[in-house]
Amino acid sequence: MNPTVDVLAAGTERLAAAKNDPHGRSAELVVRDGALRQTVIALVAGTELAEHNSPHAASLQVLVGRVHVTGMEPGWIGAGELVALTHDRHSVRAEEDAVFLLTTVTGQPGDLSS
Secondary structure, eight states: OOOOOOHHHHHHHHHHHHHTSTTSEEEEEEEEETTEEEEEEEEOTTOEEEEEOOOSEEEEEEEESEEEETTSSSOEEETTOEEEOOSSOEEEEESSSEEEEEEEEOSOTTOTTO
C-alpha cells in the first residue's frame, strides 16, 4: 500500500523549488503503481513545458494558479479543475505561478514493460 501523499504540501515545495530553478519548473513523482504515475509539477508564470507526446491516458488537475494546454478546447484550466488530456502532441504553459497533479498511464493493460 502506498503511503499517504499531501499533494498540497508537495505543491508548495515544488513551487518554491521552481522559483529557484533557472528553467522555472520543478516536478516530483509522488505515486508509482504499475503503469500509473502521479506527478506534482510546478511552473513559474510564463514557463512552458514544450510540446510533447501524450501517454496512453492522462489527466491534469490544477491545484494552484492557471495553465493553458495547447490542442484542447477550452485550453485554460484553473485551480480546482480536472481535465483528461488530449492524445495529440501538446504543450503546457503557466499563465501565473501554477501547481498541478499530472496523472498518467504509461502502458496498456497487460503491458509488462511499464
